[in-house]
Amino acid sequence: MKITIFGAGAIGGYLAAKLAIAGRTELSIVARGAHLEAIKATGLRLIEDGQETTAPVRAAAKAEDLGEQDYVVLALKAHSVAPALDQIAPLLGDHTSVVTMQNGVPWWYFYKTSGALEGTRLHQVDPGGTIWDRLGPRRVIGSVVYPAVEVDAPGLIRHVEGRRFSLGEPSGEKSERATLLAGEMVKAGLQAPVRDDIRAEIWIKLWGNLSFNPISALTGSTLAAIVADEGTRTLARAMMLEAQAIGESLGVRFPIDVDRRIKGAGDVGDHKTSMLQDLERGRPMEIDALVGAVQELGRLVGKPTPAIDGVLALVRRLAVERGCYG
Numbered sequence: 251m252k253i254t255i256f257g258a259g260a261i262g263g264y265l266a267a268k269l270a271i272a273g274r275t276e277l278s279i280v281a282r283g284a285h286l287e288a289i290k291a292t293g294l295r296l297i298e299d300g301q302e303t304t305a306p307v308r309a310a311a312k313a314e315d316l317g318e319q320d321y322v323v324l325a326l327k328a329h330s331v332a333p334a335l336d337q338i339a340p341l342l343g344d345h346t347s348v349v350t351m352q353n354g355v356p357w358w359y360f361y362k363t364s365g366a367l368e369g370t371r372l373h374q375v376d377p378g379g380t381i382w383d384r385l386g387p388r389r390v391i392g393s394v395v396y397p398a399v400e401v402d403a404p405g406l407i408r409h410v411e412g413r414r415f416s417l418g419e420p421s422g423e424k425s426e427r428a429t430l431l432a433g434e435m436v437k438a439g440l441q442a443p444v445r446d447d448i449r450a451e452i453w454i455k456l457w458g459n460l461s462f463n464p465i466s467a468l469t470g471s472t473l474a475a476i477v478a479d480e481g482t483r484t485l486a487r488a489m490m491l492e493a494q495a496i497g498e499s500l501g502v503r504f505p506i507d508v509d510r511r512i513k514g515a516g517d518v519g520d521h522k523t524s525m526l527q528d529l530e531r532g533r534p535m536e537i538d539a540l541v542g543a544v545q546e547l548g549r550l551v552g553k554p555t556p557a558i559d560g561v562l563a564l565v566r567r568l569a570v571e572r573g574c575y576g
């Protein structure tokens with residue numbers, strides 16, 4: 251099974267290291283910059299459970315050097331997918347599956363939804379519909395990524411917690427391609443359940459990201475602090491309720507209530523969200539996929555989003571001022 255992980259930063263690097271250490275598959279990564287040079291020089295290093303292991307991965311700067319794959323795992327930030335389309339193209343044959351490992355609303359959300367919005371392209375995550383047109387949603391296996399991972403230095407990945415990568419076809423079918431990939435991941439020590447409703451799980455993760463991430467960036471607060479403060483907790487809750495109304499209009503059933511989801515976020519503790527970490531490092535923030543796309547869905551289903559609109563306007567402004575937008 252030929253797998254290429256395109257964008258081997260924190261999540262892609264972790265997945266690549268686990269698969270490579272298990273030695274089960276023909277695995278390559280596409281990376282760039284100092285990270286690529288370090289991996290070529292010393293291998294991809296992973297720190298997990300206090301132990302460092304070096305993973306023997308084949309690393310390339312260009313997809314042309316790797317050719318057509320059975321699976322391409324996109325482990326880029328959401329805003330990096332469209333700019334990488336030309337680079338990804340040589341990996342795609344007729345049979346190639348593409349696993350999307352981004353937080354937020356996926357660009358393929360309205361593929362095989364069978365409702366009135368079937369085929370709708372989301373401007374916030376796929377401006378001009380180019381990802382949809384060029385990658386093709388028929389290739390997609392969706393996913394929800396739970397591990398917390400960081401890149402400590404070029405070539406060095408540090409796993410913090412979590413090993414679950416839920417997978418699921420947009421159609422809900424338990425396909426052979428999803429099951430085979432899940433099997434490889436399980437053999438590598440990961441959890442990879444194949445879901446029959448990946449969108450519901452995307453919404454549960456997104457529920458926290460769309461509210462806590464921008465509030466943490468705006469305030470410099472950890473998850474625990476946002477939940478402990480009545481003002482920020484109330485604001486997060488208002489955003490989440492707006493999002494729930496949108497999700498439910500789209501037919502999603504939320505298996506837990508908003509207060510349980512808020513408690514779950516608070517229990518993570520003094521953790522800085524990825525959006526706050528990106529702001530502090532001067533890196534582009536995933537505002538459009540995590541917040542802007544929910545506002546866009548709200549407009550599509552005619553649900554008001556006053557709390558989301560306010561927070562989105564502020565966090566975009568902050569990102570523009572700090573050079574962390576787009």
Ligand SMILES: NC(=O)C1=CN([C@@H]2O[C@H](COP(=O)(O)OP(=O)(O)OC[C@H]3O[C@@H](n4cnc5c(N)ncnc54)[C@H](OP(=O)(O)O)[C@@H]3O)[C@@H](O)[C@H]2O)C=CC1
Binds near residue numbers: 257328333398
């Ligand atoms: N990290 C985490 O704990 C979690 C992350 N996620 C989600 O997973 C997704 C990936 O996040 P994460 O792994 O943290 O992001 P990272 O920034 O750590 O990794 C993305 C990698 O892709 C590289 N990249 C971008 N464009 C290209 C390109 N054209 N060619 C080659 N390499 C490229 C980046 O390089 P460069 O650094 O040079 O830009 C970087 O190494 C995001 O949607 C995130 O929200 C979800 C759950 C947890």
Ligand SMILES: CC(C)(CO)C(=O)C(=O)O
Binds near residue numbers: 353515522523525
């Ligand atoms: C920590 C968490 C769960 C915040 O909602 C997250 O996914 C992120 O930081 O992006």
